[in-house]
Amino acid sequence: MIDLLxxxxxxxxxxxxxGLDPRLSYVPExxxxxxxEELGKTPAAAAEAFYRYNVALIDAIHEIVPAIKPxxxxxxxxxxxxxxxxxxxxxxxxxxxxVIIGDIKRGDISxxxxxxxxxxxxxVDVEGEKFEIYHEDSITINPYLGYDSVHPFIxxxxxxxxxxxxxxxxxxxxxxxxxxxxxxxxxxxxxxGEMVAEWGQQVMGTKGYSQIxxxxxxxxxxxxxxxxxxxPNTYFLVPGYGAQGGTAEDLKGCFNQDGLGAIINSSRGIIxxxxxxxxxxxxxxxxxxxxxxxxxxxxxxDLQRVIG
Numbered sequence: 001m002i003d004l005l006x007x008x009x010x011x012x013x014x015x016x017x018x019g020l021d022p023r024l025s026y027v028p029e030x031x032x033x034x035x036x037e038e039l040g041k042t043p044a045a046a047a048e049a050f051y052r053y054n055v056a057l058i059d060a061i062h063e064i065v066p067a068i069k070p071x072x073x074x075x076x077x078x079x080x081x082x083x084x085x086x087x088x089x090x091x092x093x094x095x096x097x098x099v100i101i102g103d104i105k106r107g108d109i110s111x112x113x114x115x116x117x118x119x120x121x122x123x124v125d126v127e128g129e130k131f132e133i134y135h136e137d138s139i140t141i142n143p144y145l146g147y148d149s150v151h152p153f154i155x156x157x158x159x160x161x162x163x164x165x166x167x168x169x170x171x172x173x174x175x176x177x178x179x180x181x182x183x184x185x186x187x188x189x190x191x192x193g194e195m196v197a198e199w200g201q202q203v204m205g206t207k208g209y210s211q212i213x214x215x216x217x218x219x220x221x222x223x224x225x226x227x228x229x230x231x232p233n234t235y236f237l238v239p240g241y242g243a244q245g246g247t248a249e250d251l252k253g254c255f256n257q258d259g260l261g262a263i264i265n266s267s268r269g270i271i272x273x274x275x276x277x278x279x280x281x282x283x284x285x286x287x288x289x290x291x292x293x294x295x296x297x298x299x300x301x302d303l304q305r306v307i308g
Contacts, residue, residue, distance in 0.1 A: 001137050001163035002205040002213070002235055005099050006260060008066030014300040015260075015307070017101060017237070018061055019267030020089060021071040022050045026272045028285045047081035050074070053288075054089045057271055058096055060289035064296045067099035069237075069265055090135050100137045101165065101237065107142030107149055114152040121153065121162035138163030140215060140237070143192065150199065154212065157203045163211040166199075168192045169227060171217025171240030180223075189223060193230040200234055209235050209261070216254060218246025218264070225253030228261070236262040242269035242299070248306040259307045270295045 009015050024032065027049045035052070039045035058068070075086035090100050106116040120139050123130040143150050143166050153164050169179055169189040179189040193214065200210030210233050216224050218240035228236075236254045240246035241264050254262035273279055273295035274288035283291045 001099075001157075001161055002209050002211045003207050004137070005067065005163070005235070005263065006205075006207050006209065008097075008099055009260070009263065012064060012066050012300075013304065014065055015255075015263045015303060016065045016296065016299055017067040017069045017263045017265050018057070018065050018270050018296065019069045019071060019103070019239075019265050020054055020057065020271065021074050021103075021267045022053055022271065023074065024049065026268070026275065027053045028274075028288050030285055043078040044081040047075065047078045047085040050082070051085040051088050054085075055092055056289040057292050058089075058093050058098070060293040061270070061296045062093070062096040062098055064293065064300060065098070067101055067263065068093050069101040069103050069267075071103040071267075087134060094135060100135065101163075102134060102136035102139040104136075105140050105142050105167065107145055109145065110148040110152060113145075113149045117152040117156045121164075122156040122160055136162070138165060138211075138213070140165045140167065142167050143195070147195075147199075154199060154202060157211045161211075163213060165213040165215050165235075165237040166192075166196050168196060168214040169216050169220055169223045171219045171244055171246070173219075175217065175220075187223075190226065190230060193227045193234075197231045197234055200231075204233070207260075209233055213237055215239065216262075217244075218250050218254070219244055221246075221250040221253055224250075228253055228256070232256065234261075237265065238262050239265045242266050248302045251303070252306055255307050264299075264303060266295075266299055270299065 031049050031052050035045040035048045075082035118124050119133050120136055123132055141164055156162055181188045196214050200212040203211040213235035216227055216236045218238050238254050270292050274283050274291035279291045
């Protein structure tokens with residue numbers, strides 16, 4: 001998986017992943033009106049609106065970016081119809097050649113972790129018949145229950161050529177309450193980084209990077225620089241650019257000297273670009289995907305300016 005991601009990044013000359021985290025407030029009125037007429041104002045209609053919105057966005061950006069990162073919570077809030085929209089979105093994106101990072105942030109005891117791993121990056125067993133359910137190439141996980149909660153996912157990375165991005169130093173404002181605690185002279189995020197680097201040695205790709213990556217927020221550039229030294233062979237999934245305040249300059253420490261090592265996420269900065277004041281007069285309601293494309297191209301240029 002990590003080799004495929006790197007190939008796509010190099011092919012597009014763009015280390016961007018677009019977070020498909022839709023909200024009904026982002027979806028143009030004409031799409032909502034269509035689905036409400038068909039399905040009423042129901043969870044099923046909301047899910048269908050998300051799917052149609054996503055298809056238009058994917059059509060506009062798939063030639064520019066290497067990957068998408070759908071956030072499962074935005075879909076599963078609408079129940080079965082939402083999960084169906086999540087799965088259909090992934091299927092459509094893969095048909096367009098995009099790498100999928102499922103943002104699921106699962107973390108539980110080993111038996112439960114095994115079920116999550118089977119469903120998301122492995123196979124589920126029904127009386128000896130094996131089925132792939134979600135078709136993600138990689139997923140995010142929460143490691144704070146320890147190695148026994150992570151091992152089932154690593155096993156599936158080995159067996160099915162899948163990837164993980166493990167929460168290490170997250171971009172949210174209060175992440176330091178736990179992740180920056182000093183434990184015997186080291187911060188918790190540094191200890192977690194050391195663990196991820198060690199786990200990653202079990203699943204190395206052919207391009208020098210492990211299939212076990214790390215989530216490292218753009219909003220904490222000093223910590224990111226430290227973690228780059230701790231995890232030289234770990235790919236970083238970097239949230240926090242743009243809407244959360246992270247800048248291209250903040251990202252320098254996330255990359256290695258080869259210009260690789262990190263993929264930068266933008267969600268609402270791209271998928272809700274049509275709602276920005278400067279774009280409302282430039283793009284009609286039905287041109288929301290063109291606004292997203294313009295934002296994706298601007299982000300690509302901004303990142304290239306920093307990493308060369």
